Amino acid sequence: MVSIDVWNASVDFPIFDAKSRSMKKAVLGKAGGKIGTESRVPIIEALRDITLSLQHGDRVGLVGHNGAGKSTLLRLLAGIYEPTRGSSRINGRVAPVFDLGVGMDPEISGYENIIIRGLFLGMTRKQMEKRVEDIAEFSELGNYLSMPLRTYSTGMRVRLALGVVTSIDPEILLLDEGIGAVDAAFLDKARTRLNDLVKRSGLLVFASHSDEFLMELCNSAIWMDHGQMKMRGSLREVLTEYKGRDPFEGMSHEQLERLGQLPVLPNGDPA
Amino acid sequence: MHPSSTIDRPVEPIASSSRTWARAFGDIRDGLNARQLWAHLGWQDIKQRYRRSVLGPLWITIGMGVTALGIGLLYGLLFGNNPATFLPYVTVGFIVWNFVHGCLIEGLDTFIANEGLIKHLPAPLSVYVLRTVWRQTLMFLHNMVIYVIVAGVFFVSISHAYTLTDKITPGATVTVHPGLGWSMLLAIPGFLLIALNGAWVALLLGIISTRYRDIPQVINAIIQLLFYGTPIVWSLDTLGTHADTAALVLQFNPLFHLVEVLRAPLLGQQIVWQSWVVVLGMTVVGWVLAMFAMKNYRARVSYWV
Numbered sequence: 001m002v003s004i005d006v007w008n009a010s011v012d013f014p015i016f017d018a019k020s021r022s023m024k025k026a027v028l029g030k031a032g033g034k035i036g037t038e039s040r041v042p043i044i045e046a047l048r049d050i051t052l053s054l055q056h057g058d059r060v061g062l063v064g065h066n067g068a069g070k071s072t073l074l075r076l077l078a079g080i081y082e083p084t085r086g087s088s089r090i091n092g093r094v095a096p097v098f099d100l101g102v103g104m105d106p107e108i109s110g111y112e113n114i115i116i117r118g119l120f121l122g123m124t125r126k127q128m129e130k131r132v133e134d135i136a137e138f139s140e141l142g143n144y145l146s147m148p149l150r151t152y153s154t155g156m157r158v159r160l161a162l163g164v165v166t167s168i169d170p171e172i173l174l175l176d177e178g179i180g181a182v183d184a185a186f187l188d189k190a191r192t193r194l195n196d197l198v199k200r201s202g203l204l205v206f207a208s209h210s211d212e213f214l215m216e217l218c219n220s221a222i223w224m225d226h227g228q229m230k231m232r233g234s235l236r237e238v239l240t241e242y243k244g245r246d247p248f249e250g251m252s253h254e255q256l257e258r259l260g261q262l263p264v265l266p267n268g269d270p271a
Numbered sequence: 272m273h274p275s276s277t278i279d280r281p282v283e284p285i286a287s288s289s290r291t292w293a294r295a296f297g298d299i300r301d302g303l304n305a306r307q308l309w310a311h312l313g314w315q316d317i318k319q320r321y322r323r324s325v326l327g328p329l330w331i332t333i334g335m336g337v338t339a340l341g342i343g344l345l346y347g348l349l350f351g352n353n354p355a356t357f358l359p360y361v362t363v364g365f366i367v368w369n370f371v372h373g374c375l376i377e378g379l380d381t382f383i384a385n386e387g388l389i390k391h392l393p394a395p396l397s398v399y400v401l402r403t404v405w406r407q408t409l410m411f412l413h414n415m416v417i418y419v420i421v422a423g424v425f426f427v428s429i430s431h432a433y434t435l436t437d438k439i440t441p442g443a444t445v446t447v448h449p450g451l452g453w454s455m456l457l458a459i460p461g462f463l464l465i466a467l468n469g470a471w472v473a474l475l476l477g478i479i480s481t482r483y484r485d486i487p488q489v490i491n492a493i494i495q496l497l498f499y500g501t502p503i504v505w506s507l508d509t510l511g512t513h514a515d516t517a518a519l520v521l522q523f524n525p526l527f528h529l530v531e532v533l534r535a536p537l538l539g540q541q542i543v544w545q546s547w548v549v550v551l552g553m554t555v556v557g558w559v560l561a562m563f564a565m566k567n568y569r570a571r572v573s574y575w576v
Contacts, residue, residue, distance in 0.1 A: 013574060079393040082289045082570035089288075098391045107322060108315065116315070119308040120392050 002092035002171040002202040004054040009083035011047040011072055011227075046072040048227045050086070054203050061214040061235055062207035063242050064224035070207040073224060074098065074174045077205055092202055095121050095170030097161045097179060106150035110141060110160055113149055117164045127168075135163035138193070140186070154181040166193045171202035177209060191216045211239060211247045215259050295565040302397025309398050313405035331413040339365055339417060346504055353437045355428035357506075359538060360435060362421045364503040366414040367465075367533045371526060373407040374469025375494060379487040381477040386576040396569055400473040404466055411462075418537065422451075429539055435508040446508045451539035461532035464550050468529060471557035478564045481575045497526050525553060 047069050054060060054077075062070040075081050076088065078096045104113045114135055118128035136145055139159040144152065152160070158181050165173060173194070182190065194217055198204045208214050214221065214235060221238035223231040231238050240246045248256065288294065302309070321327040342365070343358030378400070382389060385399045422429070431450045480486045501524055507514050521527045522545070531546040 016575075075390070080390065080573055082573075084574075087288055094393055096392065105315070105319070107319060112315075116308075116311060119305070119311055120388075120394060122305075125307050125311070 002056045004052070004077050004088070004090050004092075004172065004203070006050050006052040006076065006083070006088045007086050009047065009050045009076060009086035009088050010045065011076055011081050012084045013044045013046055014041045015044060016041060046227055047076060047083075050076070050083075050229060052222075052229070052232075054205070056202055057198070058203040058205075058220065059198050059218045060203070060205045061218035061221040061238075062205065062224060063209075063214070063221055063238065064230075068224040069227040070224050071098070071176055072227075073222075074176055074205060074207055077172075078174050090172070092171030093122055094172045094174065095165040095168065096174040096176075097158075097165055098174070098176045104149055104157065104161075107148055109147060110145040110149055110152065113160065114145075114164055117161070118168060121165070121168055121170065123168055131167045135160070135167050138166070138189070139163040154178075155183065155186075158182045159186060162190055162194075166190070166197055169197070169200065173197065173202070173204045175204070175206045175208075177207050179213075187213070187216070211243070214239065215247065289570040290567055292562075292566055295562055295569055298395040298565060298569060299397045302395040302401055305395065305398050308394075309401040309405055312398075312402045313409060316402070316406045317409050328409075328413055331410055332416045335362075335366060335369070335414045336417045336420075339421065342504055350505070350509060351437065352435055352506075352509055353428075355425055356433050356435050359421050359425045359429055360506060361504060363418060363534050363537045364530065366411065366418055367530050367537075368498070368501070368503050368526075369414065370407055370411040370533075371465055371469075371529050372494065372498075373410060374404060374465070375472055376487075376491065377403050377407065378469055378473030379476050379480045379490055381473045382481045382572050382576055383484075383487075389573050389576050396565070396572060397474070400470055400477065403473050404469045407469065408466065422537075426451075435506050446541065448538070448540045454539065454542055455536050457536035457542065458533055461536055464532055464554055465529055467554050468550070468557060471554070471561040475557065475561040475564050478568050478572060481572055482568075494526075497524060500524055501527050501530060503530070525549070528553075 050073065062073060064070050072081065074096065075098070076083065077090070078094050079088075079090050080096075082088065104117065108116075111132060114132060115125060115128045118131070119125065132145075136142065139156075139162070141156060141159060141163075144156065149157070149160075158179050162179065162182075179190075194204065204217065206214065206217050218235050220233065221235045222229055223238050223242050231241055236246065236248055248259075251259075317328050317331075321330055324330060326333065339358070339362035343361040344354060346352065346361065347354035347357045377384075381399050381403045382396070385402075388394070389396075389399070429448075429450055432447050433450055434445055434447055436445075476486065476490065500521075502521070507518055507521070510517050528546040528549040531543060532550050534540070535542055535546075
């Protein structure tokens with residue numbers, strides 16, 4: 001069963017400046033007595049008291065200002081940061097798409113990068129080689145796949161990364177805002193694939209500043225503020241509260257229907 | 272903020288589960304299982320280094336060949352050693368030293384160098400350690416080509432009992448080496464022991480270096496000094512009357528023992544069991560310490576890089 005559980009988790013980053021990071025202070029500080037070096041290392045509380053339970057089928061959007069802790073929360077959910085206080089448990093194969101420059105070597109070809117990324121996500125070389133065709137077709141990169149990655153634009157990198165993660169059936173898909181770099185036509189294609197993926201296998205957490213993307217991909221949302229969860233609820237509720245207006249207002253009937261946001265009549269039929 | 276469904280929610284674990292032996296050993300196990308990943312990354316590193324050069328990784332082999340030939344002849348002449356036996360000695364010495372040195376130096380930087388990956392992709396820490404050790408192993412294998420050539424060329428001079436020096440110093444005992452034979456097979460466990468030591472160094476010192484960035488500099492300085500204190504370009508056999516004192520001092524140089532367990536079998540030199548005992552001891556103690564570090568600080572590395 002795919003699930004992520006987090007109990008009262010906090011993530012504190014120690015910030016070592018050049019001086020306190022060195023042995024000099026640790027050694028000399030001890031010799032002088034009293035003042036512990038540890039306490040002099042400033043700490044950034046990136047996340048505080050996060051309690052969260054995500055399950056199969058959840059498609060959660062993360063909203064919040066810059067520096068509110070969205071990316072850190074994603075990394076906590078990926079298991080990259082283990083909570084400094086509290087605890088977390090992740091069941092399922094995680095596929096993160098965070099910083100698109102990382103885990104991709106600019107000097108080697110797109111094809112090679114597909115293999116490496118796949119290996120990182122727990123696949124074997126053979127399994128990835130079978131999927132290359134599919135990824136090439138989905139990402140529409142064609143002959144570019146044999147070019148070094150440094151020749152790619154940001155949008156092309158996103159296409160490649162999304163192609164890889166959606167081809168391998170991950171159970172937990174974590175997306176950071178970087179994927180906004182793709183064009184509308186591709187997003188449309190990606191949405192279908194991501195929706196299928198989430199229906200098939202598991203859960204999605206997506207951090208974004210774009211209402212449009214959030215509405216396309218998510219059904220519930222979390223509002224992060226100063227490292228804490230300020231609000232959790234359906235996407236519409238959270239976005240209304242966060243933006244101060246209902247983003248679904250003024251949408252046509254067809255749009256609402258497509259996004260699954262039609263108001264429901266008491267007898268259970270869509271209006 | 273309203274809580275999501277609380278029906279199936281598992282009970283919160285009593286203590287934080289980050290600092291457990293199970294997680295520490297699990298990391299090593301998962302790392303070993305991801306063999307294709309680190310093997311690929313290690314090989315990629317080598318290809319990357321020689322990208323767009325015509326000869327590619329062959330340069331590793333050529334570089335080693337030039338060094339070995341130059342130093343072997345020069346030091347042979349300068350100190351009156353027999354080039355036919357001294358040149359193979361220097362060659363193998365350099366090959367083994369490069370492996371030991373590479374594991375140490377790049378081991379210290381393992382996590383710092385992989386900062387980006389550690390922060391963006393969830394993977395066991397041991398994957399990066401294995402990547403480093405595997406890269407060094409590949410370099411070593413490239414260099415072994417030189418060993419095969421040198422051993423072939425000088426086969427007649429080292430396949431039977433031989434000495435490294437022609438000079439007979441009165442009062443000094445002359446070490447006679449038995450020459451190449453079945454003891455060569457000891458090179459395999461010797462190599463594995465060095466690799467095992469490289470792995471714990473990368474784990475333990477890698478973690479410490481990530482937290483305290485001065486450590487790599489300190490260890491670099493020490494290793495540079497130890498190079499001169501390790502018989503690579505010189506030999507105990509050629510020291511004459513000082514040999515006994517030098518041998519005593521060398522007992523305290525861990526790198527000497529590491530080099531010895533692989534070099535002696537490859538050259539058909541006398542096997543010094545003392546070195547094997549020391550290296551085995553280092554392996555056990557080092558791994559115990561490394562696992563303690565893994566248990567307590569494994570989860571901190573992603574915060575420190």
